Amino acid sequence: MEISIDSLKQNIVKMGMLAEKAIQLAFDKSAKSSQLYEIEDQINSFHRVNDDLCLKYMALKHPMGPDLRFAIACVKINGDLERIGDQAINIKRALTMVQEAKFPQIHTMKEEVGRMVKECLDSFIHRDTKMATSVIHNDRVVNDLQRSVIKMFLKKGQKEEIELEEGFQVTKIAKCLERIGDLATNISEDVIFIVSGSDIRHNPEIKKTSQIDEKLRLIQQLPSDQNQKIDMENITKFLKKTTEN
Amino acid sequence: MMIETTNYYRWRKFKNRFFQFLLIMAAIAVLTPILLIVQYTFVKGAGSLNLDFFTNLPKPVGEVGGGMRHAILGTLYLVAIGAAIAVPIGIMAGIYLAEFDKKSALSRILSFAIDLLTGVPSIIVGIFAYILLVVPMKSFNAMAGGVALSIIILPIVTRATEEILKLVPDHIREAGLALGIPRWKVIFMIVVPGSFKGIFTGVMLAISRAAGETAPLLFTAFGNMYMSYRIDQPMASLPVQIYNYAISPFEDWQRQAWGGAFVLIIIVLGINLTSRAIINRNELINFFSELKKKLNSKKA
Amino acid sequence: MEEAKTILSTKNLECFFGDFQAVKGISIDYKEKSINAIIGPSGCGKSTYLRSLNRIHEEIPGAYNKGEVNLLGKNIYEKDVDPVLIRRNIGMVFQKPNPFPSLSIFDNVVIGLKLQGVKNKSLLQEKAEHSLRKAALWDEVKDKLNKPGTSLSGGQQQRLCIARTIAVDPPVILMDEPTSALDPIATASIEELMMELKKEFCVIIVTHNMQQAARVADNTAFFVLGELIEQGASEQIFTNPKQKKTEDYITGRFG
Known part of the structure; x- marks a missing residue:
């Protein structure tokens, strides 16, 4: 070679x-x-x-x-x-050990994380620091999604609305997806290092943007027992509606 | 990729050997004249060499025991005058050509002049010295002879010095300058001392050449049958003395001429070999100590 | 920590060979006790620039300089300045090791002092030993100080030249490709020596070997065709250069 x-x-x-x-x-x-x-x-x-x-x-x-x-x-x-x-x-x-259909947050996380992985690799191929930055920003979303899964598990587990074993595996899956998100973030930080020479790790300022904050706020607002897909598309439409008014 | 056939290889080997043979023949051809000359003059002249030859002045024809003392000393004297004039000037001129701007007008003119001077026929040099010194002084004199020889010596010393100094790489000079040493000190205390051997050899070559010149001395120092140490009087020299005796009809004188020729050759060769020995004394010492060792080990 | 003093600085230094301008207006500051490298493709004027720092350049017929070179604040190109005195303060080591022929090792080291007029034998002895020690050569030659300078190996000869240069105590030492004529082991010993010299002298080195500049130099300047493209701390130049031309050169895609 x-x-x-x-x-x-x-x-x-x-x-x-x-x-x-x-x-x-x-x-x-x-x-x-x-x-x-x-x-x-x-x-x-x-x-x-x-x-x-x-x-x-x-x-x-x-x-x-x-x-x-x-x-x-x-x-x-x-x-x-x-x-x-x-x-x-x-x-x-x-x-x-899990029936995925019962847990829409997993689906959302899967979509988010899948996109992050794709984008971090694309940013590597095309040396695209903008894309890399958006992946880094998105990590907060995934982290918050994971926290909400745990909250859900604890709440529903107490109320015995779900089987403990299954719920526990769901939190494991959420944790794995969150870790994948972190890894995609690391890769994006490395891409920025390659292209610009700057080391932006462990810098909380860089990870904030107003759009993401808005996204997170909306996720937190949605009722947790909603048997509804937390779809990014829905949230974007919702965002658009509120800004139009 | 073709593998050579043995035939082609043999043909190539033969060509190599043949060419080598030609070169060796050429080397022998160069050596032959000098060996023949030395051998011939030895045969013809060594017989005339006796104590009288070296200690006596010429005696009238027919008398036994004439010598060439005055001519031998005269040659040394005249060459010394010539060298005293030409060597310092020649070395300085050589330094100028080697160390200073080679594109300047003075450098180019000087270089050209030196080349011309080497080519001037030695008889013309003699005539020049005649007009310069013999005419005003109204007699032949040793000074004129010395000056004539200095004109012969000058271009040789200049060229030799220049060539030797040019061999010193520029970065040596720059290293000297970079130490904060003024340029004249760099030249005289670093570059020239480092080339001393070469310059010395050049000077020796020039001197041994001058020692053998006849034509310039013919109408300057002219020759003298008596011993003279005065620079305002004619002086004998070996080449002129040999010439005078050789064209004479007297057999005794002709015999002495051969003797003189042999002595002259010995002097010239002697100067050369001695100067080399002095320069390479270290190698000589090593050579002899190695030889000693080998002989000792053979004995043991 | 005290800010290091600037010991030598050039201001719009230009170098000419007759009509041809080899170096175009370069300004760099050099701090004491540091190693500064100049890199760039062949023919970019780095050697010419270096040789203008100790006024050796003008020794070539037809060559001259414009601009300023300030040694401890004084411009060495001012009209009444004697180049010979300048060169006693700015030493130079050349590419080909050049001990003076026919001089012994001892004589080589002290010749700079001798020809400046120092006659005191014990002082010369002392200086010679001191310089040879600093050049990491003392132990190898202390028993043969009378041997000719040319009897040493290439690396030793170059160290002898360095000893000779530092014997006159110049605050600045210039080195023009000092190791390109040496084998890797001799090169390594000279580089080690440079790291020692840096504790006392300001060293400015021209090298066509980028890795050498990366290994030894605190600061590196990059020249192309007589112009300064970029200069800065070596750690920055070799990891994250600011100019595209610099980047192209250090990655080997140009020059």
Whole structure:
């Protein structure tokens, strides 16, 4: 395999596509576990190959400036993608004991997180810092969704409206999805580092925007026993309505 | 990729060997004249060399025991005058050509003049010294001879100095300048001392050449049958003395001429070899100590 | 922490070879006790610029400079300034190690002092030992100070040249590609020496080896065709350069 920036990039992109596939298979009830494990094997193999390739690239090509930043970021993104694969496996296992239709928040989280993963990889491919920034901002939404799932579980569990075992697995799935969201955020932060050279991690100021705050406020307002899909589209329409008035 | 056939390889080897042979023949051809000359003059002249030859002045024809003492000393004297004039000037001129702006008008004119001077026939040099010094002084004199020889020595020393100094890489000079050493000190205390061997060799070559010149001395120092140390009187020199004796009809004188020729060759060769020995004394010392070691180890 | 003093600074320094302008208006400040590198593709004027800092450039017939070079505040290009005195304060080490031929190791080290007029033998001895120690050469040559300077290996010869330069105590030392004629091990020993020298001297080094600049220099300046494109702390230049041309050069896509 050629030791160059291009081959590093290609490998990360392929690994990213496998991670997306893994998440998709995790939620696909018709897919067998063995399919998912096969994807996981491929992800793990990429994990080793990519780290090795980065090491060789840095030793032999002495990259400077942006190339050096890219190589270091690839090592980190490599690790994050591998962990996404692990989370997919965890989700698959937990999902066997859950009837997803009963828990619309999971569906919402799945959509949000799925989009974040896609966008963080797109931002990597196209060096798009705007897209990367929007992924980072969106992490708050996912975090809040996860908190609401736990609240729901505690409330309904007390009232014995749901089976404890199933509810517990649901919180596990929410936790896994939240972790995937964090990993996609990490990848986006690395993309910003590659393109601009700035390290924006652990900076709470950057993560705020008014739009997100608005989104969160609306999510918190919705009644938790609503058997309704918390759909981003609905919220956007709602936003539009309120601003029109 | 073709693999060479053995035939082509053999043909190439032969060409190499043949060319090498030609070069060796050329080297031998160059060596031959000097060996023949030395051998011939030795054969013809060594017999005439006896104590009388070196200590006596010429005796009238027919008398035994004439010598060339005056001519030997005269040659040394005249060459010393010539060197005393030409060597300092020549070295300074050589330094100027090597160290200062090579594109300046003075540099170019000087360089051209030196080349011309090397090509002036030595008889013309003699005539020039005649007009310059013999005519005003109304007699042949040693000074004129010395000046004539200095004109012969000058361009050789200048060129040699210039070429040797040009061999010193520029960054040596820059290193000297970079230490905050003024340029004249860089030249005289770093560059020139470092090239001393080469300059010395150039000077020795020029001197040994001058020692053998006959034509410029013909109408300057002219020659003298008696010993003279005065610069305003004619002086004998080996080449002129040899010439005079050689064209004479007397067999004794002709025999002495051969002796003189042999002595002259020894002097010239001697200057050359001695100067080399002095310069390479370290290598000589090493060579002899190695030789000693080898002989000792063979004994043991 | 005290702000480091600026010891040498150029202001719009321009360098000419006759009609040809090799360096166009460069202004850089150099602080004491630091190593500053100049990198750039061949023919970009870095050596010419360096040689203008100690006024060696003008020794080439037809070459001259415009602009200012201020050593501790005084402009060395002012009319009444003697270049010889300047060069005693700004030393230079060259690409090819050049110990003076026919001089012994000891004589090589002290020649700068001797030709300035220092005659005191014990002072010369002391200075020689001091400089050779600083150049990390003392232990290797203390028993053979009378041997010719040219009897040493390449790396040792270069260290001898450095000892010779620092014997006259210049506050600034210029180095024009000091290791390009040396093998990797000798190069490493010279770089180690530079890190030691930095504790006392301001070192300005021209190098075509980017990695060397990255290894040893605190600050790096990047020249192209006689112009200063960018300069700053090496850690910034080599991780996040601000100019595209700099970026292209350090990633190897140009020059």
